[in-house]
Amino acid sequence: MAATTPVRERTRREIVQQAMALFQSNGYNATSLQDIATAAGCSKATVLYHFHGKAAVLAAVLEPSHLALAEVVAETSKLPAAEAQQLAISRFVELAVEFRGLISVLQDVLPMIDELPEFADLVAEGIRLTEILAGGTGSRLELDVAKFAINGLLGECRHPGERTDAELHELCDTALRRLLQPPA
């Protein structure tokens, strides 16, 4: 009894990896289970053997970024509002650059994410991040500006290859600071 069955993990990993690539280039909705299976070199039935439904594949693809987001939220939650905002901006920008490819996937799924129960806490953490980015003033306008910022960032991380990581980083950093830290 090995701690983990390597064959199981290997296949799962391959499926997740190929699914990620396909989701990034074609979007979640435009990618079929058959596409994933073909890319992963197995049958569609195998994909469904390892993952109970297409949404479960998506959840596995999103897991690392989800964990990273949760860490940023946890890390910033303990700080006073002003410092938290400051840190959240830079950490969030880093996150966006690191997972830039996955963000278009998120965009594609957003309209239906409320109906997928496996993403409830991801949504909750997104909301929490918004509050932190808003600077904790509780002001309606600032909260909405923070949402605006996230939407802008999500939208801009699409079209991979058009921008280098450094350019994307500068853009997001500039935009977030202009939006969230306007000079008094």
Added chain:
Amino acid sequence: MAATTPVRERTRREIVQQAMALFQSNGYNATSLQDIATAAGCSKATVLYHFHGKAAVLAAVLEPSHLALAEVVAETSKLPAAEAQQLAISRFVELAVEFRGLISVLQDVLPMIDELPEFADLVAEGIRLTEILAGGTGSRLELDVAKFAINGLLGECRHPGERTDAELHELCDTALRRLLQPPA
């Protein structure tokens, strides 16, 4: 020979109206021709009799906003860069508020809009608007910030009913000015 056959126009209008409502609440991709037909009180074949394909229905739904956008672009194109940017911001915000419901439709279609030939000039006008909003500096960063602004605005106009028109207007105006007119 009447100038227009009223019955034709009445059916067309009903279809477009119901399609607009469905596109807004469920998105373009998640709305089927059958859904539209049922809501409009006719058969799917009738929808296809009046509009040659689903994309044509979308084009009809988007037409008023498209015209309004074209007018804003035309109006601002003649002005010097600084004034043009100033005017574009306020006019674009007004546009966004007026057609706030349709914007989520646009978001839904964006990933595939390049393949729909009927929207080529809409895309072109969107790009032109981006340039005007960027302030005509030609700077890569400012151009990207303008795109960022548009994406943020598009994202925020979703979830109708959560915000009044006035609130949305204030939000978009604030965000665009912070992004595009940062104090020197």
Added chain:
DNA sequence: TTGAAAACTGTCCGAGCGGTCAGGAACCAT
């Protein structure tokens, strides 16, 4: 070597999609 457990697959299913088409119904100038 063997046999149970794990991994995998071919095949089928029902549903929904956008779109076509021949023909029926409504309309209206004559």
Added chain:
DNA sequence: ATGGTTCCTGACCGCTCGGACAGTTTTCAA
């Protein structure tokens, strides 16, 4: 009344999708 035009529809088509399942192959500890 009537005949041609416009409007409308039921039935159908080809296709793709996510998913179910019984049965085969592979794996691996005993």
